[in-house]
Amino acid sequence: MTHLLADGYPSRSNSLQRNRFFPRKLMEVRHWQAEQSYHRRSRELLARLGLGRGVLCGLEVARTPEGTLIIGSGAAVDGAGRIVIVPDDVEVDVTRLTDDCGRPAGDPVTEGSVAVSLCFHECGTDLVPMPPEQCADEVSCIASMTREAFAVSVTRTLPGPQHLPEEVCTALFAPADPTDSPGVDRHALLDLLDPRRCEREQDCVPLVVVDLAGTPDDSSLDTSARVVIRSNRQLLDLILCLAERVDKCCGRPPVTAAPRVTALWPWPDSDGTGRAELAENHRLELAFDHDMAEQGLDDPETWLGVWLLGPRLARRVPVTRSPGALEHVAAPVPGDGAAFGVEIDDAWIRSTTLIVVMARSVAGGPIQAADPPHLALDADLAATGLDQAQREQLWALTADGSNHAALGSALYPSAVPGPPPFLPSGDGTAGGELHVVLRPVTETPQPPRLLEIWPPSGSVLNDDTPENAALRLRFQERPAVIVVVSRPLTAEAIAAPRAWLRTWTASPDGEFLYGPRELELFPGEEEVLDDGSARYTFAIAGEIHWDANSEILAQLRATPPIQTESPIGQADPQVLLDADFTGTRLDSQTLFTIWSGAVPNQLSTLHAINSAGRTLFDGVAGGLAHWGFAVTEIHQL
Structure with missing residues (x-):
């Protein structure tokens, strides 16, 4: 086989x-x-x-006046996929045929042609004495290293064709028969004519065929059997050169870009200015980088919409084309611009109201370029949190200002601003949807922050030093995990810590931890400190083996979805605890696997990082903090 x-x-x-x-x-x-x-x-x-068998670099050949052959230094891949390196130029007597190891064999030849090939050859080096086995007393020598060298083969067997057969090229690129069905699948045709097989080629790499009867110069050398493996960079350059030749030969089709939105006023911002300007002026202005068809600009409600959105508020208000000069946007040459009136009743605007502006375009739709081929507006710009289905619900509303309270309550939480928008719009393809939101001034409450953890991450609870001994004694008297946060958390979170705070213990052995198991935490005890921060002590209910080494892992997960027991502040119930500290070398997926209950029997050691003096939050609500500490055997001081 x-x-x-x-x-x-x-x-x-x-x-x-x-x-x-x-x-x-x-x-x-x-x-x-x-x-x-x-x-x-x-x-x-x-x-x-x-890659296949062939020359990677160098290995150029030349005849000397004496008739010998010089092979330059270089590298190749042989038929077995091995790299063959020739570090220096090699002189070869082409009149002496060789055996499989490249050694001269037989009498010199003076007529006909010979093939010169490069072969992979291994040599044992660095001899060392090998101790005798059992009762033998004779010490033998053995090579302790292998040099991957080369051998030059000179044979009468000439190499066959090395390239794609001519008939395959002819069949692939021959003019199509008009009676044939269109759309020739050249991939399938190539697989049929020259299937990709797994057979291994001959090991040696053909370099040159030498005509011994010819004059001893380069004219007697035939390198047609020599295959050079080109690099990806060279192949890319050749493809680009071919593409340029095709462009010159066949012409390049004209490129027509779809029109884009280049300016929008009022523009979304974080200080409420844009919302105030629209509410005061009742006017939108847009600029495009193409001249736009008038029928679309004159009838904007088919593609442009404005909505007021809030708790128990969802109104689509009428939008019409408005006269007057453009005062806030400038259309690029040869672009276009238009102003639109927005009918907003001031009584509808509340302190929490968001104003959503959307424009959508489809091929053949009303908002398109005035000039052929009348490409639709390339409108893509996503700057709200509304998904496609939610936006469709807004488009389905009649633009008469009527209120849809239930829809407003459902969509308002999702309409928060998305990524900061930028213009021009578009993704390079005609069609798409633009959606932005103008919001009031909002102040984001600071989340409660994780300030301190105890026992500190990276600590070793042993009696090697007085400080460690005191730390161990305190922990042994009352095993507990203590966290200090910048302001109090809800009572529900403290009463059910397992929803967001968990601990595990495991036994170390070398670079691994074995038999990890979860330690139950009792509900926390709260102590509000003078500076307004809060200290929470969660006693450990599980048994700790004080007579053996163990490592303890703690995870604090302040992540969505927010539940009753989530670690959220009392003053701002919807703001999660800001906790971010990477105190172990365990990766995110391993930590989540442990948290989910699928605790593996073996873990890498924690390599816990010292938490003393470190910031345990990043300024953003939510996060993950994980840390560890070690408990070792008791020794007498």
Whole structure:
């Protein structure tokens, strides 16, 4: 049976195999050989099937006046995918045929042609004494290193064609028969004419065929069998050169861009100015980088809309084209601009009201360029939190100012501003939707912040120093996790800490932790401090083995969705605790897996980072803090 890794065909018995490591594994010679074999064979397989046999660089050939052949330094990939390196120029006597190892064999030849090829050749080096086995007393020498060298082969066997057969090229690119169905699938045709096979080529790399009867110069050298493997950069350059030739030959089709919105007034901002300007002036102004069809500008409600949105408030207000000069936007040449009146009753505007402005465009729709091919407005600009279905609900409203209270309550929380918008609009394709929101001045309340944790992350609770001994004694007298936050949390969060704060203990052994288990936390005890911060003590209900080493992991997750027991502030119930501290080397997915209850039997050691003097928040509500500390055996001071 032949194999993909050996002769070209896949075989289960010869598939790639690598070491699997575990603590205290005994590594024998076969394991080290398997480690090298895995990396070598996978690299050679990729080189053989991905690059193929050929010259990577150098290896130029030239005849000397004496008739010998000079092969320049360079590198190649042989038929087995191995890299063959020639570090220096090599002189070869082409009249002496060689054996498989590149050594001269037989009498010199003076007639006909010979093929010169480069072959991979291994040599044992760095001899060292090998101790005798069992009762033997004779010390032998063995090579301790392998040099990946080369050999030059001179044979009478000439290489066959190395490139794609001419008939395949002819079949792929021949003029189509008018009677054939259109749309020739060249991929399928190539697979049929020259299928990609797994067979391994001959190992040696052909360099040149030498005519011994010719004059001893370069005219006697035939390099047609020599294959040069081009780099990806060279191939890209060749493709770009070909593309330029095609453009010159066949002409480049004219590129027509769809019109875009280049200016919008009022513009969304964070201080409420845009909302105030629209509410006061009842006017929108837009600029485009193309001359736009008048029928779309004169009838804006088919593509342009304005909505008032708030708790128990959802009104689509009428929008009409407005006369007068553009005062706030300037249309680029040869662009266009238009002003639109917005009928807003001042009584509808409340302190919390958002004003949503949307424009949508489809191919063949009313808002399109005035000139052929009349491409639709490229309107894409997403700057609200409303999804497609929610925006469709707003478009479905009649533009008469009537209120839809239930819809407003449902959509208002989602309409918060999205990413900061920027113009021009568009994604390079005609059509799309623009949606922005003008909001009132809002003050974001500061979330409660995580200020301190105890025991500190990175601490070792032992008796090696008086400080550590005191820390251990305090923890041993009352095992607990203490967190200090900048202002009090809700009573529901403190009564049910497992919703956001959990601890685990595990036994270390080398670089791993074994048998992790969760430690139950009792409801917290609150102590409000003089500066307004709050200290919460969560006693550990689970048993801790004081006579053995253990590491304790703590996670504090202040993440959505917000629930009754989430760590949120009393004064601002919808603001999560700001807690961000990376106190262990465990990655995010491992931490979440542990939190979810699928605790693995083995973990990497925590390598806990000292939390003393560190900031445990990042200024944004919510987050993840994780830390660890160690409890070691008791010793007498």
